[in-house]
Amino acid sequence: MDDRRYPLHPILGVGGIVVGRQGVLLVKRHKEPGKGTWSLPGGAVEIGETQEQALIREVREETGTESKPIRLVGTADIILPDSAGLIEYHFVVNQYLVRALTEDTKPEVPEAQVGWFQPGALPKGKMNPGVADLLESMNDIVTSLFRELRAVNE
Secondary structure (H helix, E strand, O other): OOOOOOOOOOEEEEEEEEEEOOEEEEEEOOOOOOOOOEEOOEEEOOOOOOHHHHHHHHHHHHHOOOEEEEEEEEEEEEEEEOOOOOEEEEEEEEEEEEEEOOOOOOOOOOOOEEEEEOHHHOOHHHEOHHHHHHHHHOHHHHHHHHHHHHHHOO
């Protein structure tokens, strides 16, 4: 059993709405929870790390992309019970708006996928509803940053 399943306490995590000239960077999850769905890059904060340091590390590890957090945009409680009603996963995830500093990608493992999606063409039907709702609520800000980054590099 991995240490994230059936935790004694909620696990603090970070997620990034990473925006670059190519769009929004998403990761197709290769493990539970949410295996097979498109999600924001991110993960658990390690002892001694700030949330921003953890986010930069997680984005690099999961996608191969260098990034810079801009600001905190939301918090989500992810509480997933198993079929018997026991809490199998419990994460508190602070979500940040993030600027991509590089745009080359490399998935963390061969089973994972990484992709850039235009703000108006996100794979919402293949995402966790909470992630889709967050991206929808941030659409104007994400689209504005996307256009700004594209204009700078044209």
